[in-house]
Amino acid sequence: MNETRVMKGREKAFSMIITFFVALIFWLLLSAWNKYQFAHGEYEPIRFFRGVFVAFIVTLIAHELLVPARGEKVLLKLQRWILYIPWELYQIVLAAIDVASRVFGLRPVDPRIIEFETTLRSDLALTTFADSITLTPGTITINIEPERGKYTVHAIDKGPADALTVDQTMQKKVGYVFMEEG
Amino acid sequence: MLTVELLVNILACVFLAGGAFFMITGAVGLVKFPDFYTRLHATGKCDTLGQIFTIVGCMIYQGFDFITVKLFFVAAYYIFAGPAATHAIMKAAYFTGLKPWKKGDPRM
Numbered sequence: 001m002n003e004t005r006v007m008k009g010r011e012k013a014f015s016m017i018i019t020f021f022v023a024l025i026f027w028l029l030l031s032a033w034n035k036y037q038f039a040h041g042e043y044e045p046i047r048f049f050r051g052v053f054v055a056f057i058v059t060l061i062a063h064e065l066l067v068p069a070r071g072e073k074v075l076l077k078l079q080r081w082i083l084y085i086p087w088e089l090y091q092i093v094l095a096a097i098d099v100a101s102r103v104f105g106l107r108p109v110d111p112r113i114i115e116f117e118t119t120l121r122s123d124l125a126l127t128t129f130a131d132s133i134t135l136t137p138g139t140i141t142i143n144i145e146p147e148r149g150k151y152t153v154h155a156i157d158k159g160p161a162d163a164l165t166v167d168q169t170m171q172k173k174v175g176y177v178f179m180e181e182g
Numbered sequence: 183m184l185t186v187e188l189l190v191n192i193l194a195c196v197f198l199a200g201g202a203f204f205m206i207t208g209a210v211g212l213v214k215f216p217d218f219y220t221r222l223h224a225t226g227k228c229d230t231l232g233q234i235f236t237i238v239g240c241m242i243y244q245g246f247d248f249i250t251v252k253l254f255f256v257a258a259y260y261i262f263a264g265p266a267a268t269h270a271i272m273k274a275a276y277f278t279g280l281k282p283w284k285k286g287d288p289r290m
Contacts (some may be wrong), residue, residue: 001204001285017189029248029251029252029266030251030252039288054206055212062251067274085274090236092227092230092231092261094233095227096207096227096228096230096231097233098227099207099208099211099224099227099228100204100207100225102209102211102223102224102229103208103214103215103224103228104210105209108278109215109216109220109221109285110285111217111219111282111284111285112282113282122259130261130265130269131265131266134264134265134268134269135227135230135261135264135265137227138223138225139217140222140223140268140269141265141269141272142269142272142273143273143276143277152276154219154223154272154276154282156220156223178259
């Protein structure tokens, strides 16, 4: 729900410089460097300047999307978000093992649909939480109502459903990352 | 050195085998589970991990190279795109009025 305001001055320069270097590095990693050409001395500088040109065009078009007008405490949120990723990867492994054990009949299948409300409001926090629900064991997001932070979730058993409605570990983690604990 | 090469090959094989195991498990779940929603659970989650394991196995086999970076981008993209696609299919099914299976119902 962040209103679009026009960036200017230092803020705009900061945004454009960051976007330019991200685009250029991405382009270099994906297409420009070919180690065989580089080792045999056949690397043509014109390729590099082509990349610079393309990165500049991308910067002009898209810099407001990649680095939008500065909100509050962006760096702290980014730091917390990066620390959140390893936990999420661990949850992905647990989720696949959980579903595999249900496929082979070691755990029961007793699906249900649950609804609950959260304290999350911003688009980024809602999306992160919805993705996290789908990646963690036994639950998939069906629908979100952003105004009230209300989630409709399909759970494959009672255990995963209780993890969301009773324990609320993940809600607290996402709320901590985006500072929207309510 | 031969020993390091052997170790890398073994590690890559372990990851590739793990990826294959989870993909096959997802396929078995697709056949075995009772209704649409639970089937989506099987494919959505097992495929994510299977894909990531396969790509990590390829990354280990390749060693540190520009191809490794490209494979890493593929894996990162899959983590973001996988759940979004699963959610989109599930939402579409839910709002067209497909009834979820409950324990005790006949298989659909």
